[in-house]
Amino acid sequence: MTALHTPELFARLEPAERVLVAGAGGGFDICAGLPLALSLLHQGKEVHLANLTFSAIEGLPLDAWLAPDVAVVTAGTAPHQTYFPERTLARWLDLHGYPGTVHAFARVGVQPLRAAYRAVIEAYDIDAVVLVDGGTDILMRGDESGLGTPEEDLTSVAALAGIGGPDRLVVSVGFGVDAYHGVSHGLVLENIAALERDGAYLGAFSIPRASKEGALFVDAVAHAQHHTPDRPSIVNGSIAAAVRGDFGDVRFTERTRNSELFVNPLMSLCFAFELEGLARRCLYLDRIEDTHLMRQVSSAIELFREEVVTRPPVRIPH
Template sequence: MDFLKLPILERLQSAQTILLAGAGGGYDIFAGLPLYFALKAQGKTVHLANLSFSSIYASNGKRIGEVNEHVVRVTHETQPELSYFPELYLAQWFWEKRREKVPIYCFDRTGPRPLTAMYQHLVRHLGGVDALVLVDGGTDSLMRGDEPKLGTPEEDLASLLAADALQGVGSKSLVCLGFGIDVFHGVCHHYFLEAVAELTEKNAYLGCWSLLPHLPEVKAFSAAYDYTRKHMQSSIVNSSILAAIEGKFGNWHETTRTEGSELYINPLMGLYWAFDLPAVVERHLFIRELAEHDEWIDLARAIFQRHLNLEKREWKHLPM
């Protein structure tokens, strides 16, 4: 491998058709936009998907798949416009600002078993994909299950299970953006760094690189996010990431949603961290036990109960 090339980029170099999917719901797909624009610039076919917090079945987006396992294809023409629909506004931004018809494929927030079927339906509909990249806005997807707090694990674990079970895909990667953001949800980042070290030992850490404000891919990411937050509620994660990329530091509040809390905006928030997805799943202590859940609420209860009964490791401050 060339010293000047990251393993994740080497992995994607051989893929021509790539599915880029937001793991944690809501705005997560936005964290994948810089990678989307970079891959498109290389002439690759890149499809965007997202586990959605929106009422996607209330829209007229095209249904793909079986009953109760629908993927909804959202475009700039999708109606109605809901109060919370980041995928729709992203599609509208692509059309209004770039004259590009870019559909966003939305998965309903559900349990791992139907979500796996949704992924399989989508891959079949797309005619197959060479690589899947799951994107996490934040880094709590690297928690193994016995940390003091897990952040918001339900959507991440469902997405990891679905992606891991997906058939007919050449490579599966997890990319995280936003180191330090999840402290807002009680995550101890000592354990994220420990996870990176353990995955490094298994040759499953695929590299880390910076998003810089002058890059066209980053400028497009910022523009898409600014357009969307003018139409609906802003994203704490993406607001923090972009503030960090732009050079803000410390207790900087880009959105009123964080007022009353103390933030630590810093340059590490603008780093992409990449991992082999099956290795991340394999490292988790109880994720396999969750695979048969159909409903999101049942998944949430199972995670809560399993975490409650585990002996938790103590909080550790970063010694620096």
């Protein structure tokens, strides 16, 4: 049993010497894991970063590949490619004196992604893996009224669920941001309560604006927005706004001009879970187990959704 003054996630990670922090859902998801990664680095741990990528990595040179479906991205990788979140983060890390390497997993199905994770875990002798989702759709079990965009998130969960050895944990940060994609956050809370009953919920902690990690995260998001002006991350922009103390319909990109955001302090909370417990509650994980392509994952989820009786949204009282 952990002490109240020590978040259980950090108690679980305390014995680990080498930690892999990985973005689950593509895009800038790895940036949502940056405060945790920096905190672990500041504790003296060896931290490696990875992200399921939306970038075009197929044409990278042979020496950029650690193994099939996993590339090693640095500040100088593919300099002429405009959208490359992993390289953008690598450049920010270099600027601030941190190890400037981010591993990019190809957008593939469960079987090849699992092999890619194994390659990284073995290459660096990883003790613990923390899978980070910017948002909450990673917590959807499959029978909710809306799932958000679960394909990449649950492919990452399924890939890691089949790997033994290192401790495997999940962090969800950005509560409320997935309302944009039809997620009922009342159902998110219901799912978290169920995970608590199962013993898989490890509690929550916030990213304070006054912390070194919080300030660096806000700076990293601003750097990414400056260098990716056409496709800035709405998720990380919302989380960073919440960390700054902004509230309501905050405008930081034209991408949200036709929607109304509700930036609020809950977006800076990090909810932590055991990955195995989260995986057990997903109703369709077995259906995507043998996939090799992301389109197979999408088709399997679509077929499952045609068969399942969905739970209606749960309204949060106000």
